[in-house]
């Protein structure tokens with residue numbers, strides 16, 4: 001599972017997780033990252049929740065019924081899964097493994113339960129980022145301006161937000177999404193720095209040996 005770094009030094013692919021209370025901006029930041037960061041692939045989850053207007057099957061989620069979801073769990077097809085807002089959500093393993101195998105990094109928009117499971121399985125390769133809204137009023141406004149959920153669903157999401165927030169300390173990095181461009185720049189810097197971590201740059205020993213050979217000539 002090695003990727004060619006942009007500087008030619010091989011490294012292991014990483015799993016980049018964004019979590020937040022609903023409406024804090026994960027989807028927005030994920031889309032920006034995918035547009036601007038080569039070598040990053042989105043993990044598309046399976047969910048039993050209904051499709052929202054504008055969502056696309058296979059791009060945003062694989063929309064499945066409860067029976068199909070249970071079958072995926074039984075057959076061991078999911079890397080992690082959890083129940084959120086009365087719906088099930090899970091990460092199909094095969095595409096993640098395939099992406100890492102060809103040297104891509106994988107981006108996950110999953111909740112704290114899934115993040116814990118992923119971290120238990122592959123702690124060295126998981127980078128966890130938690131996105132905070134600047135205030136409760138902003139969070140509620142964003143859920144309304146997204147205009148994709150009913151009043152009742154929005155109320156449910158607001159009442160779950162405090163519980164979601166309580167998991168912030170399980171993450172490696174915390175970004176407050178005041179302004180989307182600033183938050184994006186922060187998330188992008190985290191990804192860039194994590195790609196340079198010595199421990200996952202498997203090709204460094206060979207690279208440095210090559211440099212030493214050149215110097216000793």
Ligand SMILES: Nc1nc2c(ncn2[C@@H]2O[C@H](COP(=O)(O)OP(=O)(O)O)[C@@H](O)[C@H]2O)c(=O)[nH]1
Nearest residue numbers: 022023045081082084089090091109110111114
């Ligand atoms: N554990 C887990 N959580 C997921 C997965 N996919 C999405 N989620 C989380 O489920 C929650 C609800 O997602 P969604 O219905 O798309 O609403 P949104 O957060 O408002 O965009 C969010 O916290 C997501 O991060 C998954 O595959 N596994």
Ligand SMILES: Nc1ncnc2c1ncn2[C@@H]1O[C@H](COP(=O)(O)OP(=O)(O)O)[C@@H](O)[C@H]1O
Nearest residue numbers: 022023024025026027028142146177178179180
């Ligand atoms: N920094 C920001 N300022 C204002 N609105 C934002 C900001 N970040 C995201 N939004 C808007 O808030 C809404 C919720 O964002 P979204 O990315 O769907 O959140 P999540 O995926 O965490 O539920 C969207 O309408 C999005 O355009």
